[in-house]
Structure formats: C-alpha cells, structure tokens
Amino acid sequence: MKPQVLVVEDEDALATLLQYNLEKEGYQVSVAGDGEDALMQAEETTPDLVLVDWMLPKVSGIEVCRRLRGRQETANVPIIMLTARGEETDRVRGLDTGADDYVVKPFSMTELFARIRAVLRRIRPGLAEDVITAGDITMDRVAHRVKRSDREIHLGPTEFRLLDYLMQHPGRVFSREQLLDAVWGSDVYVEARTVDVHVGRLRKALNTKEERDPIRTVRSAGYAFDVNA
Amino acid sequence: MKPQVLVVEDEDALATLLQYNLEKEGYQVSVAGDGEDALMQAEETTPDLVLVDWMLPKVSGIEVCRRLRGRQETANVPIIMLTARGEETDRVRGLDTGADDYVVKPFSMTELFARIRAVLRRIRPGLAEDVITAGDITMDRVAHRVKRSDREIHLGPTEFRLLDYLMQHPGRVFSREQLLDAVWGSDVYVEARTVDVHVGRLRKALNTKEERDPIRTVRSAGYAFDVNA
DNA sequence: CAGAGTCGCTACAGTTTTGTGACAACGCAC
C-alpha cells in the first residue's frame, strides 16, 4: 500500500513540483493550498504523512500542526515542516510545534525523500504497526497475509487493499466514491457499483457460515468495517 | 548483542539507504556526515565496524582511517572503504590505508553484507552469522553451500544471493524492484521480469516433487520466502 | 401497493500478471 502524503503549500509551482516528484517516488499525493483546505483534506484522506509549509495564507503552518495534533484522527500523523532559511529556524526546533522534522528551503528532492523515509520509519513502527488486528482478523502488510482465527485468507490485490483501508479506519463509513479514490486511485474511472462486487468478494473470502460479517452496509451511504463488539 | 556499525558518508541519500538496510539486517547503526564527526562518534560509541566513504568533506576517508588506527581505543576496529569505480582503486589496495576491505561503488546490498560478515568474522569471530537455517533448508555462507534435508543444492551466484536475501527476511514480501536493488545492485538496469526467471530457476533447484515450495508469489506485489509452519 | 432506488450475487469476457522454455551473449578456465 502506497503511503499517502498530504502536501500543504500555497505556492503553486512548488506544490506541483513536490506532487510530481513524490508520486514518482511512489507516494499517493494530495495537495492543499491553504490551512483550511489542509485540515479538511486531512480528515477525508487521513494521510500517513503531512508536509506543511511554515508560511501559509489564512491559517499558518504552525497552526495547522496544532490543529492536526488536536484532533483524534490525525493526532499521530507525522508532520514535516518546510521553512525558508532564517525563518525562525531555531524556534522551529525549540518550540514544540508538534512537527516531527523540518526541512530548510531550498532543499533537494533526495534530501526531502531521505527525511520522509526517516520520519515514516521512526514514527510508523511505533504507532501504525505492520500488523493490524481487529477482532479475530489479522492483516500483515509486510508479509502480505490475512488471517481469520488461524485460517489463512487468500485475497486478490484489490481486495487486499480494500480491506487494508477499511481496517485502518474501523467504524467509519465510506462512500463508494471515497473508496474508489482511496483504494483504486483518484485518477482511474471505474463504475461505483464495482465497489459492491469487491466488497462481496471480500466478504465471501472472509466469512464462513458461523462467523459474523465484519463489513457493514449502510444503505445509500456506503460501507464500514466494524470491530467486533 | 547487535554489532555496532558506524557509517561515514556525506551523501545524504546513500547514508540513509545504508542505515536503513543495515538496520534491517540487524546492525546497530550510527551515521557521521564528515570525518570530524566520524572521529568523535567513533570515540563515543566504539563501533565493531566502520564503513567509510573514500571521498569526504573536511577530512578524507583515508585520513579518517589513519586517525582511527592511531588511537588506542579504535586501533583494532575493522574498516571497510567505499570507493567509486576508478577512484585510485589500485592504490587503495596497494597502500596500507589501514582498511580491512573495500567495496567499489556501485555495489549491491547483499555484496556489502557479505563483505561485512567476512571482515567481522575475521576480526571478531562470533559476531558474524554464517549459517542460516529455515525449515529444512540450510545455507552456509562461508562454504557457499545450500542443502535441503541433506540433499546438496547447486545454485548459480545470482540464485545464491537471491536465496540469501530472501531467507534473511523470512515471510516478508519484496517487489521485483526491491529484489533488483538488493540482489543485483541499486543501479544496474535489468528488466524486472528477470527476477521471475531467477525465482523460477531457484524453485526448480530447490524443490522436488514432494516438497513444498518455500517461495510464495504475491500477485502484483512480489515474492516472499516462507518458513514452513 | 406501485414505483423508484438500492444492494447482493452471478456470469463472463477482457485484461493483467506470472511461469517457463528457448536462445544468444558473456565470462572464465583450460
């Protein structure tokens, strides 16, 4: 599963450059032009990493940090700050901005990539494990294996990604469109009903007769993964 | 106890890459960006092995060698040099730089690991792990031999390194690109599908009719070596 | 209760991905 990166940058040229290079590096990228937009998108896409420019219109970068940290869903998302040289660099380090690292402009892409990898590596193992467990279902993303109470579950690539995404946000309802964006990719066009089919396949693979279906259908809204209660 | 490795490399991207891979391989890694830093850290952490780039800012790699050798505490620490092709390779070998071995860039990770183990084994027997076993498969890296339940397996060099790498990280799925980076070298250009062919050859050599195939194909993701359960 | 909307499921044709045999090129020992 590609790590999702949210870029918060008002300067168009830089934003585009970042998006282009990050995607080439294998990240799923979304861009926000200002702080408000950033907070909204962060809620929607729940990124694995946020890249925030220190200077932003409306809501400053540092404020974006604080707000992200303040919210349940995004409290643990790693943040990297982009600052211009001399832009209170010391205070960035000194103050508890909530950022996990910062990069001073101008920076090279390789440098940025190195920081990103370092942060993801540092933050992720502690918070988001390679292994997710919900009820009796275990998903090991490194080994690419899914088990339900010691029974090995075989899933196709798409079903795997779908389950991955759902398990990562348990309880939350996603519309078919949201799932298409997140699991298929925001640029492919597929029929919304296709999601139904894949959910069906996923259910068939996951459940035996006795077992409770962990995927909940919400009529005219979408699907959600429920942790056993 | 994990062997401690000090990496002295100014190029950020390479340093990060080395750190990442070495840690995954089970080493405790610290990184120094220049010669001075290196000497300081060497004093602090007294590493079991030092990896030095030949070209460094401030204090050259060869100078780092000399100084490390000149100091009581670090006089016997094994050193491996990283040199670019053509970078006075002969003199590196010829002169007594104090290095125990050297690797010519570009190199594959498995090659580097092999050198590291070799040096550690020579200097600090006991720190290097020479034999890996997984299920009924045994791989002796010193003798360069592979056995499956007392049956001798003949492998070509590439298949050997491939199996080595896979067995080193059992259960984990690697993409073709990752395998190319790790086994072939990070910059040689070979077709990704070539990995398939080598996996095929490896399987043919490893398995008889009765035996379970230890290599698992993960569709649209890569391959993994599974320890028998 | 009719009609519209929504969802589960199946079948299937099309596409993507993987396994494999053949082959030419290469390096190396002799």
Added chain:
DNA sequence: GTGCGTTGTCACAAAACTGTAGCGACTCTG
C-alpha cells in the same frame, strides 16, 4: 580459441484477477 556454466531477455501459454451488466430481492416513499 573451445567448452561450459551462467545470465538477461523474449515470446507464448497458463493462471489469476477485474470491471460491467443483468437479474432478483429488498426497502423506502408516497
């Protein structure tokens, strides 16, 4: 040079997976 083992690439076949359409069941609304 000759011979042998190894390597990377290609082409083709097999296997796995995907998206869509279509039908019936069910639900909501008026």
